[in-house]
Amino acid sequence: MSLFNDKYGRNGVKTADSEFIQRFNRVQEGGDPAEFFEWLTDVAERSKMRTSVRKSVGTNVVRDVDKFKTEYENRKTGKSFRIWSSKFPALDKAIGGYVSSNMYVVYGKSGRGKSAITLEEVINCAVQGANVLIWSMEMGWFEVLVRIYVSLSGDQGVAITEIDGQQMEAGFDSRAVRQGKLSEEFEAAFMDFIKKLNTIIAGSITVRAVDDQDFDSRTLRDLKADIQQTNADVVMIDPFYYLDYESNSNKTTGGAAADTSKKMRRLAGTMGVVIFAITQAGEDDGAVDEDGNREIKLPKRKDVMKTSALLQDAAVLIPVDTNAKEGRGLIGVNKGRDGGEDEVVEIVYLPQIGIIKQVASGATALNDFGF
Template sequence: MSVTETLLSKIIDANDVPALDRFAITADMFQTQTEREAHDFIRKYSAENRGQSPSYATLVSNVPDFTYIPAVTDSYEYLARKLKETYGKRAVADYFESGEINARFQDVGKTLTLDDFVGVLTAKLEEIRVRASVRNVIGIDVKAGAAKFLAEYQARAAGLSSRIWASKFPSVNEALGGGYYSSNMYVVYARSGRGKSILTMEEAIEFAFQGAFVLVWALEMGWFEWMARFFSSVSARDGMTTATVDGIDYTAGFNNRDLQAARLDAEYEAAFTQFITEVNEIVPGRIILRSTDEEGFTERNLAGLCADIIETKADVVIVDPFYYLDYEANTSKTAGGDAAATSRKLRIMTGALGVLTLAITQADEDASEKNEDGVRELKPPKRSEVKKTKALLEDAAALIGIDTLAHEGRGVIEIGKGRSGGEDTRIEIVYLPNWGIVREPDHTDQAAQFSGTF
């Protein structure tokens, strides 16, 4: 009789499949193939049957080698602790036997310092310790938690906890109460082709300039295009070139279209080659890009995203777009239930991992956005126009609507929902992404715009 079979038997008797999540129990914690198959079947059955667990007869008929144990009286805490202790010992043993420690140690003095080596070793063991632990206390006693609150307040004030990541757009920071807060999900939405990916990329780059580790799941854009836009934007911050648009001179970056087409002229190509060698020093943080054309990038579900966040220790996560994720099972059996379940789980995962998530989605098209002369005016989408799933509207800390007129070099950001205020705030922006220029206008822009009108 194994502790695993005892635990799983208790779960199906109590019809309590959520206990697996309450105690953070995953398939890799089970030692035998039979145990893993039983765990996987229980989860699959629950997902397909509105959260119900299978009967012991159904489980045994599908996993014949599983031994059902009736009337288990041991507590979940005891059984989970015994399971995780065994898993933790096995994980530590596997780590020491993998050869990874020796391989890393050989790099000390070459690509690693001794501190780096100890840090890697400590971090791995800490990861195993956390996964093998069982919580003894549920939640926080609010009245008794004053000391805990004060400690967290002081940590936040010192920038050591619950980071606030500033937007590239000062007015967005003001509208959102200081910026984007870790452990929250924000939704960026726009009609097709209006710049939602570009604006979110600009935010990702801004976070990296603040030292963040940013994980980008670009599910619609290839790596070469994404990186061309990245280099154009970063070089614009350094004023690598000057662009003249409609008689106005802008401090600009390398031309994005020329980068994508590999047709920079000789002078700019030489400057770009030099710039590439310096970009690591220019950007303090890191961006890890997973693009739609990455070889082997086929598991595009929340489990894969979670694994990437843990592996990279990301501070910020960009999902572009949300609707290209592999959705969770539609256990509610309602229209759009799979997207809603995915949104809900993404929000929960964001909080559990303490990251900032920006999820991109589309807005419904609007046939009335052109006037009677056929001219389209800037008209950011309303919250009711969130497409694909309305659950994103409910799960987001803020909805950030976008519209742009690229041929006029301008755009607008509008806060459609703000949990911390700012709803209906409208922010005008300069929108010249081909030159890496996406920002709020400065005094020079405004003066040039109105020059010669008096």
């Protein structure tokens, strides 16, 4: 029996604390106390905002010119507004870089490189000076670090590899690093390389991974706390659909995912960070040519899976498709608030040796890499 059983006060009028009573009763009947206290915290924060005395509301177009000038100068010097360049020049030109306070959605079919491509982008942001926070909810921390180290070594060209007669600068072999089977010579070179990462990365990279023992709660409240603690500028959510979704306020199908997308977009704005949210694209059989090679084809806007709200909330929608066996791939723009839609970027895709880069334009094309 509930401690409180009166939903209504005198004269049958619903009381202000009736929701409190209902939620409290659910806890008494075996409900989740954590959910109850989270709701109490939200109520307290909203109450504090309502009761605080505001000196002004919003920004006055005429009177707040000095405020505008100050913000303009801050953006000019990069104090309050940052644009992080993409690793892929054509993509960077198409979307104008990754702008703080925005959410970018990267999507593709399972196993087609969406995590690898996004990781390349956030590593590149860290090299430029960004503090990067990675929420890896599928891969363990060691696997993520291997990918990061191999990627950076590929950019540095620590080794030379020959592919179909073409010599290319490459990095360490990811499988050998992952399995601890580097040769004695390469192991020494690898250990020396990771000691000098501070000379390559101007910012920082913090990884929260699926096998971290203290990473058992993955709400947007937890994400906000991690952003504050790491002073993050750029955040990677891999994948979006492994977050602990917000409550389904509208009680509609897919409402929890939609609410989470909207609130994450809002979080990017209030925290002034770039958020990369990774999700899946719808699967199909896939076309193959006469030789049995799979066609590389970018997914369409309608193929965004898990929630269509991601499509609406994204500043830019970035489809990805790759073929690691053939060493090539495509990155596109299916939605861009500042233009760039329908841009398609050809890339060399050899992540196992740290090579993920745009194919040079002009005389150099995919055929020059033997593909």
